[in-house]
Amino acid sequence: MHEIQTFCQAIGERDSYTMKHSMKVAGLMAGFAEYVELPGDDVTLAYLIGIVHDIGKVGVPSHILNKAGRLTAEEFSVIKQHPDIGARLLAKMDGLEKVAEVVRHHHERYDGTGYGQGLAGEEIPFFSRMLSLCDAFDAMTSSRCYRWKPLSTNSALEEIASCAGTQFDPELSRDFADFIKAQSALGKLASSGV
Ligand SMILES: [Fe+2]
Numbered sequence: 001m002h003e004i005q006t007f008c009q010a011i012g013e014r015d016s017y018t019m020k021h022s023m024k025v026a027g028l029m030a031g032f033a034e035y036v037e038l039p040g041d042d043v044t045l046a047y048l049i050g051i052v053h054d055i056g057k058v059g060v061p062s063h064i065l066n067k068a069g070r071l072t073a074e075e076f077s078v079i080k081q082h083p084d085i086g087a088r089l090l091a092k093m094d095g096l097e098k099v100a101e102v103v104r105h106h107h108e109r110y111d112g113t114g115y116g117q118g119l120a121g122e123e124i125p126f127f128s129r130m131l132s133l134c135d136a137f138d139a140m141t142s143s144r145c146y147r148w149k150p151l152s153t154n155s156a157l158e159e160i161a162s163c164a165g166t167q168f169d170p171e172l173s174r175d176f177a178d179f180i181k182a183q184s185a186l187g188k189l190a191s192s193g194v
Contacts, residue, residue, distance in 0.1 A: 007055050007089075015065055018054050021138055026050030028134035031188075035179040049102050049127055050134065056086025056103070080115045083107050102127040106135065111166045121169075129169040133160065133176045136167070153184055 012019035026047045033046035057065055060082055064075045071079065087104035090096045105116050105128040112120030114132075140156040151159065157177050164173035183189045 007052060010058055011055060014058060014062060018057055018065075021142065022051050022054055024138045024142070025053065025131070025134045028138060029130060031183060032130060032134060032176060032179050035182065036175055045099070046127060046130065049099055049131060052086065052090060052099060053103050053106050053131055053135065054082060054086065055089060056082035056084065058089075059085035080107070083116055101125055102131065104128075106131045108132070109167045110169050114167075124169075129172055130176075133168055133172060136160065137176070137180065153180060153189060157181075 008019060008022070011022070027050070029046035029050035030043050033043040038046070060078055064071070064078055067075065083104050083106055087100040090100035090103055102125050105119060105124050108114040108116045108119045108124045108128060109132075110121060110124070110129070112118050137156050137160065140151045140159060141153060143150050157180060160168060160173055160177065164170040168176075180189070
């Protein structure tokens with residue numbers, strides 16, 4: 001665990017947005033794992049995966065990572081290496097082989113057109129499919145992402161619903177929407193703009 005904190009600090013030094021994003025994704029992952037009634041060890045694993053999922057961004061130059069404008073094709077191809085870089089780093093740590101595989105596939109899409117190894121459907125590890133939902137939801141509802149204005153919770157869920165079966169696992173997408181609505185009703189969502 002100590003090594004994980006060190007990894008987090010390393011990415012925080014480079015990119016404070018990614019560190020905050022990783023912490024929020026970890027909270028969503030653990031909450032979602034609990035909501036779908038995974039066993040306690042898997043809830044812990046889900047949290048850990050959220051924390052380290054973008055660790056490979058330490059291998060992406062800052063001027064690309066923090067570029068405000070549109071990325072060139074070449075810059076995007078560098079960004080696309082972060083799941084592999086992260087997986088390689090994590091695979092070197094005892095006991096994190098499974099986490100490494102989840103990280104390697106966190107930008108796959110359900111229809112097989114994502115980046116990574118082009119896995120599709122249930123070939124994509126279960127936790128990677130959970131992670132792509134939590135990752136996208138946080139990116140859409142946070143102030144720094146692909147848009148100037150963060151989406152409201154409802155709009156982000158609509159977006160996820162419209163990408164169920166293409167980008168996201170359709171069944172998990174429904175579970176995720178139920179989880180977020182339940183969190184929202186309890187006032188537990190960090191970004192609760194509806
Ligand atoms: Fe990522």
